[in-house]
Amino acid sequence: MSHRLEVMLTSRRPDGTWTWRAAGARQPKGVLDAGLLPAGAEVGDVLRVEAEVSVDGIAVRQVLPAKAERPAAARVEHLGGQRFTEGVTGASEPPRPPSERPDGRGGRRKRDSDGRAGGRSQRTHKDRSEQRGGRDRPPRAPRLRPASAHRDAWLATLSTAERPIAERLINEGIRAVRQGLQAESSETEGQTSGRPGETDEEALAVVEGLVTALRAADWRDRAEAARKVSDEVDLRDLRSVVAGIPQQFSDDEARALAEELRRKLAARVDREHSAWIADLGSLVRKERLVTALRVSQRPPKAGTPLPDSLAQSLHEGAGSQLNAATEDDLWVRMLEAAAQSPIRLVLVAHEPPSAPSERLLRAVRRFGERLPALRAQFAQHLEAPEEAEALEAAAGTEEPEEAAAAEAEASVAPAQAPEPAAATDEPPRPEASGEAVEHADAHEEVAEPGGEAEVS
Known part of the structure; x- marks a missing residue:
């Protein structure tokens, strides 16, 4: 495949060949025959060549003539009519600096930074975090960097x-x-x-x-x-x-x-365990229950349960925030944080909503296995109506089929007197019940790192 390149001659070899490289770059580069060059070629000349690119490299086949410079196109200059303007004897107004532009014109006005009425005070990221109540995350501890x-x-x-x-x-x-x-x-x-x-x-x-x-x-x-x-x-x-x-x-x-x-x-x-208990108590007193539930998941001393008083306060505070007036977003965040907390087995909502949204029901289904007491409060809403209708429809289709089969047997078989049941010593077998057993598939609870709290 042939390509057109602009190459620069870099050196002349004793065997009569010339080395070249792409103009303005280091690659590609190669060697060409001196017979292809025009007379008077020197090192540093830039030429237009036609080359073939293959697996073996780039082979220059022809040196193209240089492009002739095009003459400038002729232009017609249009000279418009000149107007006479009388001189001005008054002093001109000095230019107004950008900060003193009138309202509604020019660029953006400079905002006041002194916090006065109509202005906007400059606040740092730390100030905004303190006003909205940050997450109180402790600084990360440095990691160990051993020598060798x-x-x-x-x-x-x-x-x-x-x-x-x-x-x-x-x-x-x-x-x-x-x-x-x-x-x-x-x-x-x-x-x-x-x-x-x-x-x-x-x-x-x-x-x-x-x-x-x-x-x-x-x-x-x-x-x-x-x-x-x-x-x-x-x-x-x-x-x-x-x-x-x-x-x-x-x-x-x-x-x-x-x-x-x-x-x-x-x-x-x-x-650190003492400091963890103190921080957890402070979060509960400030009613920051979502953060408190998350902090309670990671005790420094693994396997140590919460103190009874602190577990009771956390349980009551979390349950009081789970009411009918609470938004779905807070419900979901509370359930997600409580699913790994030490009070997950005993947590119940103070007032479950009478008509929970689908988003809330999805959260209850997701974390219900780890929150059994709270899941029981939503039991009537967790029944899938589509599955119930499907079961009723299946039962309705089975009854006519069984009735038709019984009629066919009665018409074909001759009437026979019922034989007395043979006396057997075996006790009657109980009929299999179709009702599901509630606790047959109950999973065994795994102890949390922080220990499960038993709140009466």
């Missing part, structure tokens, strides 16, 4: 054969190392008829030893970093460091470090 001093020291002690395996463990993990060993073993089995199983076991033993040593070195780096920032680091990182304490210690210093981290974690959890 112990890992580097451990890598320095490895042999030349073990270091590549250790580096692959660090970068790709134990699974990638095992897969690599299996691939090497399969290749060896296909090439030779030796016994590679013993070599594989030895290699796996070396890898397991490296994994244990690597975990110990990494834990030592993380533990020393956590000891320095144990009071402000994210609690999840501190817990992960304590959970990763090795069962065997290489020296007494590591054992003392582990005990110190356990004590600091216990003190930190107790301190």
Whole structure:
């Protein structure tokens, strides 16, 4: 396929060919024959060429002549009639600055920023958040950023054969190392008829030893970093460091470090749990029940139930906001927050709406399994009318068919005297009931991290 390009000559080779590249760019570039160039061509000239582009590259087939400059088109200048204007003896008015433009003209007026009547005060994002009552989100705790001093020291002690395996463990993990060993073993089995199983076991033993040593070195780096920032680091990182304490210690210093981290974690959890209870009580007193329900889902001390008084206050406050006058949006947010809260089993609405909207019913169906007491209040509205009509229609179609079958049997079979029922010692079997059992499919409740509150 031929293309037209503008190329610039970059150099001349001893064999008589010229190198070129696209004008104003580095690519594409190539080589062309000197016989295609016009006489007097020099390095730096820009030419128009026709080239063919293929898989092998770009081959210049022809150098096109330069475009001739077009002469400027002839124009006719129109000179209009000149008007005589008398001179002005008065001084001209100086231009008015943009800030002093009259009302209704020109650009946008500068707004007053002093908060006077008719003006608009400048408010910061913090002021607006305080006026509308922000979510009172605490600042995020910094994450743990350990160093790699112990890992580097451990890598320095490895042999030349073990270091590549250790580096692959660090970068790709134990699974990638095992897969690599299996691939090497399969290749060896296909090439030779030796016994590679013993070599594989030895290699796996070396890898397991490296994994244990690597975990110990990494834990030592993380533990020393956590000891320095144990009071402000994210609690999840501190817990992960304590959970990763090795069962065997290489020296007494590591054992003392582990005990110190356990004590600091216990003190930190107790301190944050007390602050969590205080914040939750403050939210309940301020009647910010949606936020309180969300905060109650994540206790710092897992498995610890709420105090009875606080659970009772949260239960009463949340139930009082669930009434017929509450908007659907607040209903949905309350149900979503309460579905994971410790009072979910006992939460009931103070006054359920007599005619709930479809949006509210969808929310009740969605979270009803986790809010059994509240779902029972909407039981009469949760029955699907379409399913009931379908069942009635099916029952109506079955009755005529059964009646027709009975009439056909009566007309064909001869009349016979009813035989007496044979006496049997078996007790009569109870008829199967078609009614559904309410609690047959009841699921077993799973304990929440914060514990379930039992409110009388």
